[in-house]
Amino acid sequence: MSKLTVRSIFVSDIHLGTRGAQAEYLLDLLDNTESEYLYLVGDVFDLWKLHTGWFWPQLNNRVVQALFSKARRGTRVIYIPGNHDALMRDYAGMEFNGVRILRQAEHVTADGRRLLVTHGDELDGVVAVNRWLSHIGDLNYYFLLTLNRYCDRIRRLFGHPYWSLSAYIKGRVGKAVEYVRRFEVAAAERARHAGLDGVVCGHIHVGKVRDIDGLLYANSGDWVENCTALIEETTGEIRLLHWARDSFFLISAEEETVEIALGERVIG
Numbered sequence: 001m002s003k004l005t006v007r008s009i010f011v012s013d014i015h016l017g018t019r020g021a022q023a024e025y026l027l028d029l030l031d032n033t034e035s036e037y038l039y040l041v042g043d044v045f046d047l048w049k050l051h052t053g054w055f056w057p058q059l060n061n062r063v064v065q066a067l068f069s070k071a072r073r074g075t076r077v078i079y080i081p082g083n084h085d086a087l088m089r090d091y092a093g094m095e096f097n098g099v100r101i102l103r104q105a106e107h108v109t110a111d112g113r114r115l116l117v118t119h120g121d122e123l124d125g126v127v128a129v130n131r132w133l134s135h136i137g138d139l140n141y142y143f144l145l146t147l148n149r150y151c152d153r154i155r156r157l158f159g160h161p162y163w164s165l166s167a168y169i170k171g172r173v174g175k176a177v178e179y180v181r182r183f184e185v186a187a188a189e190r191a192r193h194a195g196l197d198g199v200v201c202g203h204i205h206v207g208k209v210r211d212i213d214g215l216l217y218a219n220s221g222d223w224v225e226n227c228t229a230l231i232e233e234t235t236g237e238i239r240l241l242h243w244a245r246d247s248f249f250l251i252s253a254e255e256e257t258v259e260i261a262l263g264e265r266v267i268g
């Protein structure tokens, strides 16, 4: 099967090391795509979990191997650590097996736009309502991820594709919606101050491509709740890809058989 060939791929917030990481879907993306650039836009590893509940299945090693193998075969792999893997920021400027580590980057698209690539946690101070709320948010976050996992397991049992409970709840909570909006505006402002044409970031687990007062705002989302990535086409156009929903390679062939099987069970 031929691979999806694009100019660039941006992924972030994979949170390898937690049970919530959807490594299987990410591996599927890496195996079925080819690109000139691959940006890892932070929170690739969840080092906050190193001391409590570190979860590292064999699948995670395959993800890491897939990244190195892409670098070996000529993809320019750039790793910009986030707040959950901030330890890796100490290695900014260095290169490991062809993977370049940077604090932030400037990406020039095929159509000449200059984009700031950054994880986005540096905006927390600008955006957060208050510190107390952000701690509550973090507790909620891990709780929701756990709930999400059980929800997904039950859905799988009934043959439903992956769906994120926590993403659903977040989308409907007023405060969270307001937080997202403020984050997006602050990120775009940052690009404007740097004299650039837009920003590519992650951190808030809400994948999106939108225009904010003439600036491009692009968020690659996450691989815990939504399984999204940003791709840059050879024309320079940037789009959000929902890999768990739209992946021809993973879902489409399976879904049909599942439905038939369920149908038979209902009739029987």
Ligand SMILES: [Mn+2]
Pocket: 042, 043, 082, 083, 084, 119, 121, 202, 203, 204
């Ligand atoms: Mn983050």
